[in-house]
Structure formats: structure tokens, C-alpha cells
Amino acid sequence: MNIIELNKLTKFYGKICGIKDVSFNVTNGEIFGFIGPNGAGKSTTIRTLLNFLFPSSGSAKIFGLDIVKNSEMIKKRIGYLPAESNYYDNMTVRELMDYSASFYNIKDFENRLKYLTDSLDLDIQRKINDLSSGNKKKVSIVQSLLHNPDLLILDEPTSGLDPLVQSAFYEILQEENKKGVTIFFSSHILSEVQRICDRVAIIRQGKIIKVESIENMKKNLLKNVHISFTETSPDCIDIQGVVKYQRSKKEIRFLFDGDINELTACLSKYKIENIAIEDPNLDEIFLHFYKNHEENNDK
Amino acid sequence: MISNIYKFELKRISRSSVLWTFFICLLIVINMIFYREMLKSGIVEQMLDFMDSPFIGDMMRGFGVKPESLTDALGFYALRNTMITMIMGSLFAVIASSSLISKEEYEKTAEFLFSRPVKRISILNGKLLAFHTNLLFLNLTSSVIGFISLEIFKNAGYNLYSYFVLCIYTYLLTLIFGSIGLLLSLLVKRGRVFIGAVIGIVLGMYFIEVISNITPSAEFIGYLSPFKYADKDVLKEGYNLEFWKTFFFIFGTVLFTFISYKIFLRKDIIL
Numbered sequence: 353m354n355i356i357e358l359n360k361l362t363k364f365y366g367k368i369c370g371i372k373d374v375s376f377n378v379t380n381g382e383i384f385g386f387i388g389p390n391g392a393g394k395s396t397t398i399r400t401l402l403n404f405l406f407p408s409s410g411s412a413k414i415f416g417l418d419i420v421k422n423s424e425m426i427k428k429r430i431g432y433l434p435a436e437s438n439y440y441d442n443m444t445v446r447e448l449m450d451y452s453a454s455f456y457n458i459k460d461f462e463n464r465l466k467y468l469t470d471s472l473d474l475d476i477q478r479k480i481n482d483l484s485s486g487n488k489k490k491v492s493i494v495q496s497l498l499h500n501p502d503l504l505i506l507d508e509p510t511s512g513l514d515p516l517v518q519s520a521f522y523e524i525l526q527e528e529n530k531k532g533v534t535i536f537f538s539s540h541i542l543s544e545v546q547r548i549c550d551r552v553a554i555i556r557q558g559k560i561i562k563v564e565s566i567e568n569m570k571k572n573l574l575k576n577v578h579i580s581f582t583e584t585s586p587d588c589i590d591i592q593g594v595v596k597y598q599r600s601k602k603e604i605r606f607l608f609d610g611d612i613n614e615l616t617a618c619l620s621k622y623k624i625e626n627i628a629i630e631d632p633n634l635d636e637i638f639l640h641f642y643k644n645h646e647e648n649n650d651k
Numbered sequence: 652m653i654s655n656i657y658k659f660e661l662k663r664i665s666r667s668s669v670l671w672t673f674f675i676c677l678l679i680v681i682n683m684i685f686y687r688e689m690l691k692s693g694i695v696e697q698m699l700d701f702m703d704s705p706f707i708g709d710m711m712r713g714f715g716v717k718p719e720s721l722t723d724a725l726g727f728y729a730l731r732n733t734m735i736t737m738i739m740g741s742l743f744a745v746i747a748s749s750s751l752i753s754k755e756e757y758e759k760t761a762e763f764l765f766s767r768p769v770k771r772i773s774i775l776n777g778k779l780l781a782f783h784t785n786l787l788f789l790n791l792t793s794s795v796i797g798f799i800s801l802e803i804f805k806n807a808g809y810n811l812y813s814y815f816v817l818c819i820y821t822y823l824l825t826l827i828f829g830s831i832g833l834l835l836s837l838l839v840k841r842g843r844v845f846i847g848a849v850i851g852i853v854l855g856m857y858f859i860e861v862i863s864n865i866t867p868s869a870e871f872i873g874y875l876s877p878f879k880y881a882d883k884d885v886l887k888e889g890y891n892l893e894f895w896k897t898f899f900f901i902f903g904t905v906l907f908t909f910i911s912y913k914i915f916l917r918k919d920i921i922l
Contacts, residue, residue: 404765427768434763438759
């Protein structure tokens with residue numbers, strides 16, 4: 353069952369394109385990554401899903417409900433963690449949580465609040481204005497989870513959090529996910545998407561470049577090859593699939609997406625001191641997709 | 652669902668409305684003390700002489716000064732305090748109403764509010780209700796303080812009904828400026844602080860009315876200003892709420908508020 357369905361969702365700000373023909377689905381219980389550089393259209397997509405913005409064309413559904421017509425019903429079951437934590441002046445964390453809870457008609461949330469604030473080490477008696485940006489982020493996390501949402505929409509959730517808190521936050525997310533909560537995780541930091549997501553959509557300049565499982569992405573794509581030779585390294589490796597070939601006197605490095613048997617056969621001609629063939633990290637995948645997308649556009 | 656937004660917003664606006672109310676009431680009382688002192692010291696007679704000089708006399712008439720408005724308690728109140736209650740009340744109305752939504756945008760708290768499960772119409776209902784509660788509080792309190800100060804400092808009897816009509820005109824004026832402030836804030840694409848602009852609008856409208864009063868040939872431009880429709884001539888025969896002036900305020904307020912709702916329900920919240 354699809355929890356989020358986007359169908360050619362498009363948003364223009366006047367003549368400026370925010371997102372164009374964005375289509376993908378997020379299934380129930382999935383942790384779905386949404387990655388792209390700053391200004392790619394991640395926040396525009398999220399804000400359109402939350403009906404801050406009205407779509408210029410296309411449509412989207414959450415829990416099978418239209419994002420414009422049924423926004424209120426959808427939001428009852430959503431927890432939203434914004435990229436920036438901005439709250440009202442002179443409010444304590446406690447007052448904000450009470451105000452937030454009043455929208456969901458939840459009366460008894462003390463245990464939940466205690467569990468979340470203890471997990472993140474957050475003092476609820478303090479004024480929000482007096483908090484550091486990291487602690488404000490914790491406030492955002494708690495308010496997004498307080499009402500036990502079925503879907504979490506997270507926009508750059510770990511920015512401003514120290515590694516220890518990040519770790520606690522990931523644990524909370526994984527616990528929520530085990531309980532069946534679907535997570536939509538938007539970020540420009542690929543390592544955090546790699547760490548917890550099942551699938552990922554890559555967005556650039558308002559358009560979806562690829563929707564793929566993290567596993568497939570890594571499996572089907574470039575390998576990092578690093579070879580040290582006992583003698584002088586070859587000028588080139590003349591087989592298909594060699595990308596970004598870099599050579600020094602006794603070493604070569606390249607990315608490879610061809611037949612691995614062809615590569616080993618080719619290398620058997622040389623006296624090799626050491627060889628490393630590694631999975632690429634997501635940054636390299638990211639750059640590869642961007643490059644391919646640009647090349648396709650140029651054609 | 653609007654009750655929580657109403658309570659929250661009421662608390663939020665009340666900080667500034669209490670301050671504005673306090674200063675309006677303080678100025679009313681100070682002016683009425685000044686009125687008693689003027690009568691005692693004989694300054695009124697000197698000012699009446701000024702009224703006969705061509706330029707200053709015209710200028711004073713432009714600001715609504717009449718010989719009897721310097722001696723009569725209600726006339727003096729209408730001359731001095733109505734300017735304060737009308738201008739300051741309108742300033743409060745236009746600043747508070749224009750901040751209702753735009754403040755959420757430029758302080759980016761909209762990201763919290765608009766992600767809650769609440770209809771947009773309920774957000775605006777709750778906020779507007781809180782604004783009108785505060786506006787009513789400001790008008791009622793300043794009217795009561797005005798009445799008490801008139802009772803204390805009057806030198807003779809005055810027409811209480813005329814005072815009541817004057818208070819209604821003041822309230823209607825603040826209502827229309829409140830609706831103008833809200834509409835303007837929603838016409839701006841991205842929420843911005845434009846307190847300077849809305850203050851300029853209120854003061855500009857006031858001076859348009861003054862200019863139209865001073866210059867008979869420019870009298871028609873006064874009708875562009877809501878101040879023109881708030882009749883301050885309390886001492887004239889048959890002073891009462893005039894139908895078309897009251898209609899102007901109520902129709903204008905309802906129309907601007909209606910357009911504001913239409914815009915807000917389809918407005919992109921850009922942060």
C-alpha cells in the first residue's frame with residue numbers, strides 16, 4: 353500500500369520552476385530517502401505535500417487522500433520535522449508541547465513526552481529562545497513525534513545535532529519504523545540517507561532523476577578500483593566501463609561499471625602489487641547520476 | 652478547533668493591546684487635565700483671538716478647531732482626544748491585523764502552525780477573533796476612561812449620547828483600518844515586516860482629511876480617507892450616526908475581510 357503518491361506534481365513560483373513533474377510512491381513502513389543539493393526542490397516538494405503551497409499542476413495523495421482537499425485529515429497522522437526550528441517568542445518547551453498537543457486532542461501524552469525528552473536529553477522547562485540551535489532541533493524532533501504519527505516527514509533532520517544526539521535520533525527513528533511508521537527522509541547528506549533508508553529518490557533542479565533501492569544503486573553502479581603495480585602503471589585500461597581514470601607512476605584509480613571478468617582478464621597482463629575494488633559511496637553515485645542526467649539532457 | 656488558536660493569539664496580541672490602551676488612556680486623562688488648566692488660566696481667550704487671523708484660523712479649522720470646541724468639555728474631548736483615540740486606535744488596528752499572518756511567515760513559525768491538523772479557515776477565524784477581542788477591549792476601555800475623565804473635568808453638562816456616537820465612529824474607524832491591514836498583509840507575496848508602510852497609510856489618510864478640510868477646492872480628496880467618514884463634529888445640531896457613513900465603514904470592513912479570506916485560503920505560504 354502506498355502511503356505517499358506523487359503524480360507529476362509541479363510547482364511554479366511565478367515563472368520560476370520549483371519542482372516539475374515529480375512522481376514517486378512511498379510504501380507503507382518504508383524509510384524513503386529524498387536527496388538532492390540545496391535548492392533542488394526538496395523543501396518545495398514537502399511544503400506542497402503539506403499544503404503550505406498549492407500545486408501548479410499534477411496531484412499527490414497521502415494515505416490515499418488528496419493533499420489539497422483533505423489536508424487537515426492528512427496532517428492528523430503526520431509528524432513534520434522542518435529544516436529550521438522556529439518557534440514563538442517567550443514560550444517554554446513545555447508550553448509549545450501543550451499547544452501542539454491541543455491540535456491533536458491528545459490528553460495523556462506525559463509518558464510519551466518524558467520518553468522523547470529523556471532520549472534526547474531535553475529540558476522542557478527552558479524557554480525556546482534561550483536554547484542552542486541543536487536543542488531547538490531536539491524540540492522540533494519531539495513535537496514531530498509527540499502525537500504518535502503514522503508518517504514522519506523529516507526535512508534535513510540531523511542538521512545542528514551532535515553525533516551522540518544523531519545516534520539517539522536514529523535509534524528513535526528505527527524504533528518508530530519497527531512500530532510501522534513510514535518515514536520520508538529528506539537530506540543533502542548522503543551518508544545519513546545511506547545509513548537508514550530503504551529506497552531513495554534523487555532530485556535535481558526540480559526534477560526526479562532516479563528512484564532506486566539503496567542496495568540496487570550500490571550493486572549496479574560504479575565500483576571504485578585502486579591498483580598498485582610493481583612496475584610502471586599502464587597509460588590506460590582499454591576496456592568498456594572505465595570512468596575517471598587517474599594515473600600516477602605506479603598506481604591507477606578509476607571508477608568501473610563494466611564486466612568485472614573483463615577487468616580481471618585485462619589486469620592479468622600486469623604485475624600487480626595490490627588491488628582494491630570497493631563499493632562506491634553515495635557521493636560518487638550522486639555525482640554519477642547527475643553527470644548521466646546532464647549528458648542525457650545535452651543529447 | 653479555533654479555541655486553542657484563539658486563546659494563544661489572544662495572549663500574544665494582548666501584550667501590545669494593553670500597552671496601546673494604557674497610553675491612549677493616559678493621553679486622554681492628560682488632555683482633560685490640560686483642558687481644566689486652559690480654562691483656569693485664560694489661554695482659551697487668547698486662542699479664540701488666533702481663530703480670527705486668516706492663515707492660522709484656517710489651519711485651526713482644518714484640524715477641526717471651533718471656538719466652542721475650546722470651551723465645551725465634549726467639544727474639547729472631540730478635538731484633542733478623538734485625534735488620539737482615532738489615530739492611535741487605527742495604528743494599533745492596522746499593525747496588529749497586518750501581523751496576524753505575515754508575522755507567522757517572516758518569523759517562520761508558520762511552519763509549525765500550518766503543519767498542524769487545522770483548516771486554514773479556522774486559523775484565520777481564531778486569529779481574527781482574537782484581534783477583534785483586543786480591538787474591542789481597546790475601544791471599550793478608552794471609551795470608559797474618556798467618559799470618566801469627562802465626568803471629572805467637565806465644567807458644564809454635555810450630551811452623553813453624542814459622546815456615545817463619537818465612540819462608535821472611533822470603533823468603526825479602527826475596524827476598517829484593521830481590515831485594510833489584514834488585506835494588505837495578504838497581498839504581499841512573502842510575509843514581510845511592513846509596519847512602517849501601514850503606519851504611513853494611517854497617517855497619510857489622516858493628513859488627506861486635514862488637507863481636504865483646509866482647502867475647499869480639495870475637499871473631494873477627503874472622501875478617499877476613512878477619517879472623513881468618522882464624524883467628529885459632536886457639537887453640531889442633530890449629531891448622530893449617519894446611515895451612509897456607518898454603511899461605508901461596515902461595508903468596507905466586511906468587503907476587505909471577505910477578500911482577505913478569499914486570498915488566504917489560496918495563498919502560498921512561502922518561508
